[in-house]
Amino acid sequence: MSSPGPPLKVLSVVGAGRSGTTVLASILGEVDGFASAGELRWLWERGVKAERPCGCGNIPARCPVWSPVITQAIAPFAATALPGRVESIISSQHELARRRNLIRVLQSIDHPEHEAWPALQTVRTVTGSACRALADVTAARVVVDTSKRPLDAAILAGVKGLDHYVLHIVRDPRAVVHSWRRAKSFTTEGTTRTMGTRSLPSTVRRWISNGVSAEALRRRIPASRWLHIRYEDFAAEPRAVVESILAFLGENAGIPFTDDHTVMLHPNHIVAGNPSRFTTGHVTIRADEEWRRSMTQGDQRLVGLLTMPLMLKYGYPVRHAARG
Numbered sequence: 001m002s003s004p005g006p007p008l009k010v011l012s013v014v015g016a017g018r019s020g021t022t023v024l025a026s027i028l029g030e031v032d033g034f035a036s037a038g039e040l041r042w043l044w045e046r047g048v049k050a051e052r053p054c055g056c057g058n059i060p061a062r063c064p065v066w067s068p069v070i071t072q073a074i075a076p077f078a079a080t081a082l083p084g085r086v087e088s089i090i091s092s093q094h095e096l097a098r099r100r101n102l103i104r105v106l107q108s109i110d111h112p113e114h115e116a117w118p119a120l121q122t123v124r125t126v127t128g129s130a131c132r133a134l135a136d137v138t139a140a141r142v143v144v145d146t147s148k149r150p151l152d153a154a155i156l157a158g159v160k161g162l163d164h165y166v167l168h169i170v171r172d173p174r175a176v177v178h179s180w181r182r183a184k185s186f187t188t189e190g191t192t193r194t195m196g197t198r199s200l201p202s203t204v205r206r207w208i209s210n211g212v213s214a215e216a217l218r219r220r221i222p223a224s225r226w227l228h229i230r231y232e233d234f235a236a237e238p239r240a241v242v243e244s245i246l247a248f249l250g251e252n253a254g255i256p257f258t259d260d261h262t263v264m265l266h267p268n269h270i271v272a273g274n275p276s277r278f279t280t281g282h283v284t285i286r287a288d289e290e291w292r293r294s295m296t297q298g299d300q301r302l303v304g305l306l307t308m309p310l311m312l313k314y315g316y317p318v319r320h321a322a323r324g
């Protein structure tokens with residue numbers, strides 16, 4: 001169990017899918033004293049119930065890290081049988097995820113003890129317990145959760161006794177749309193895993209929704225606990241950006257880069273995220289700019305038009321993007 005000492009640091013990574021969050025989780029998980037959970041919000045539905053594999057290849061119930069974490073995290077609900085406990089957590093998560101409920105979760109950050117909403121209490125308790133258990137099992141000072149939704153960061157921000165930070169990562173929406181259209185596959189140790197695809201309207205809607213919700217969350221997080229980065233800056237100078245993230249967290253452990261762009265990744269226990277979490281060995285981080293060549297001018301203009309207010313806010317040029 002946790003010993004008295006500085007409070008556990010938890011970093012919530014917020015951003016749209018295909019913004020580099022999984023590779024960032026893998027890199028941060030290599031830092032001494034850090035544990036990368038991956039997309040912690042999926043531990044119950046995809047991990048425990050659907051038995052999707054952890055980064056180590058085991059299902060979470062048989063993973064040496066997640067198995068004890070699951071036991072510890074659901075201990076507060078010991079009166080109910082295991083499947084019932086897991087179902088209760090998943091249905092509470094679905095209840096919170098209804099669009100109209102985000103504001104209420106955000107409003108609960110400052111005074112979580114005044115919020116008598118059973119679903120929120122359940123998810124907040126179990127998520128906080130899972131972070132503490134993961135830190136205990138891995139002897140970590142810092143837990144990284146790349147659940148990506150501002151909602152999940154708001155849930156963690158209201159957990160008492162954690163030292164909570166938010167890293168907001170944004171990527172050019174044209175690149176995000178292009179990435180979601182490609183059926184990208186990863187092959188590791190003989191197993192090929194393919195990432196899902198999404199249409200332009202679906203990706204744009206989710207990108208805008210994530211950005212608007214992130215701005216609402218930012219107003220409720222102390223400025224010293226909020227770091228905004230762009231995927232493009234991370235891909236251009238990954239080592240420097242990871243160093244800036246460690247400085248933001250008040251940490252100065254060594255980082256696993258072998259040069260400014262290359263990082264050594266070992267098998268991990270990232271519980272959910274895109275299939276790149278299974279990638280190990282020397283990995284070179286570089287910007288994926290294929291969209292500039294492959295995406296039609298018409299689609300680029302359409303995405304630019306639909307996302308213009310946020311693109312301008314984050315410093316992306318809406319015009320002349322296809323020159324690269």
Ligand SMILES: [Zn+2]
Pocket residue numbers: 054055056057058063064065066268269270
């Ligand atoms: Zn594992």
